[in-house]
Amino acid sequence: MALNPTVQNPVAAGGDTGIDTDSAAAAQTAATASGPEINSPPRKLFPFRDMHLLVGDRLQVECPAHMGVGKVFVRTVGYVEAASLIVTTPTRGGQRVNLVENDLLIVRAFSRQSAFAFRCSVLRACRLPFDYLHLSFPDVVHGSEIRKSTRVRVRLAARCAAEGGESQDVILENISSTGMLLAAERPPGAPGDSVRLDFAARVHDVDTGLRIEARIVSIARIDDREPSGAAAMYRCGLEFGHLQPGDHMVIKGLVYQQIIENPASIV
Numbered sequence: 001m002a003l004n005p006t007v008q009n010p011v012a013a014g015g016d017t018g019i020d021t022d023s024a025a026a027a028q029t030a031a032t033a034s035g036p037e038i039n040s041p042p043r044k045l046f047p048f049r050d051m052h053l054l055v056g057d058r059l060q061v062e063c064p065a066h067m068g069v070g071k072v073f074v075r076t077v078g079y080v081e082a083a084s085l086i087v088t089t090p091t092r093g094g095q096r097v098n099l100v101e102n103d104l105l106i107v108r109a110f111s112r113q114s115a116f117a118f119r120c121s122v123l124r125a126c127r128l129p130f131d132y133l134h135l136s137f138p139d140v141v142h143g144s145e146i147r148k149s150t151r152v153r154v155r156l157a158a159r160c161a162a163e164g165g166e167s168q169d170v171i172l173e174n175i176s177s178t179g180m181l182l183a184a185e186r187p188p189g190a191p192g193d194s195v196r197l198d199f200a201a202r203v204h205d206v207d208t209g210l211r212i213e214a215r216i217v218s219i220a221r222i223d224d225r226e227p228s229g230a231a232a233m234y235r236c237g238l239e240f241g242h243l244q245p246g247d248h249m250v251i252k253g254l255v256y257q258q259i260i261e262n263p264a265s266i267v
Contacts (some may be wrong), residue, residue: 046143052111053079060260061090062106069097071261074133082137084123089131099125099133107135108260115259116143151176151267152258158182158199162189172199174267177252179214179239187219187234195238203253210247214238 053059057076063069072090079085085107090097099105103122110116118138126132151174160182161167170184180197188195197212218237243251258265 044143046114046116046141048079048081048138048141050111050114050143051109051116051141053109057109057111059087060108061087062108063090063097063099064103064105067097067103072097077132079137084137085120085135087133087135089125089133096131101125105135107138110256110260114143116141118142149176149178150255150259151179151181152255152262153265153267154254154258156199156201158197160184160188160195160197162193162195165189167198170197172197173235175251175255177240177248177255179217179237182236182238183222184234184236187216187236189216191216191219194241197238201250201254203250203257208250210250212243212247213241215241 053076055076055078059074059076060071061074062071069090069092072092074087074090077086077088089099099122101122101124105120105122106117107120108115108117118141120136120138123134123136126134153174154172156172156175158170158172159167160170165188168184168186168188170182170188172180172182174181182197193216195214195216197214198210199212200207200209202208215238216236217239220235222233222235
């Protein structure tokens with residue numbers, strides 16, 4: 001039985017892995033009446049061991065559509081090769097999600113430089129000495145290599161100001177570990193100018209305030225002035241400057257969280 005007391009997971013701990021748009025293929029799923037299905041076949045098939053699952057690793061589970069639960073999270077307890085994957089029982093709103101034998105699930109995970117997804121079923125729901133599930137050992141694991149430049153859609157309020165300039169409210173529309181796209185009422189500067197952004201990122205239910213230095217790389221007008229006199233809107237592409245390690249970890253955590261919780265958010 002494979003058990004490891006070290007708890008480390010790129011999604012939960014903000015580890016440094018890369019991301020690619022191919023990860024959408026590994027994570028994109030849809031639910032049907034009989035259970036979730038994988039819509040977009042990923043590029044590669046992997047053996048189970050290539051996920052490098054450790055005890056405590058966070059996995060996303062998509063429950064059967066008829067339950068109306070959607071996506072929940074569990075922790076890896078261990079596994080028995082070719083027999084069972086053991087995970088904690090998921091909860092929603094503090095209540096145990098009542099999965100039963102033969103329920104069909106989609107499980108998603110990130111490990112190192114790949115994103116994974118596989119189908120399985122509930123073999124047994126156990127209550128002692130704690131709530132946990134035996135899941136069928138996956139016959140096939142779909143996966144795709146990922147890289148750091150992938151952007152995910154977000155909608156975050158922020159304040160942005162050029163050096164020595166007046167700050168303004170902006171909306172962050174997408175973000176990656178290397179930059180972001182924002183929408184603003186007026187350009188915060190010209191291409192090549194440095195700007196400062198203040199915003200809060202919520203990662204695993206924890207809000208963290210960030211102050212980021214970035215450089216404007218592009219500006220595009222996205223809406224002509226309306227007859228009512230409303231101001232035009234602009235989209236600005238930004239490239240991050242030197243990020244502090246803590247800020248870098250939070251931004252990566254936000255990106256990974258979006259990928260695993262909302263695969264369709266990948267740009």
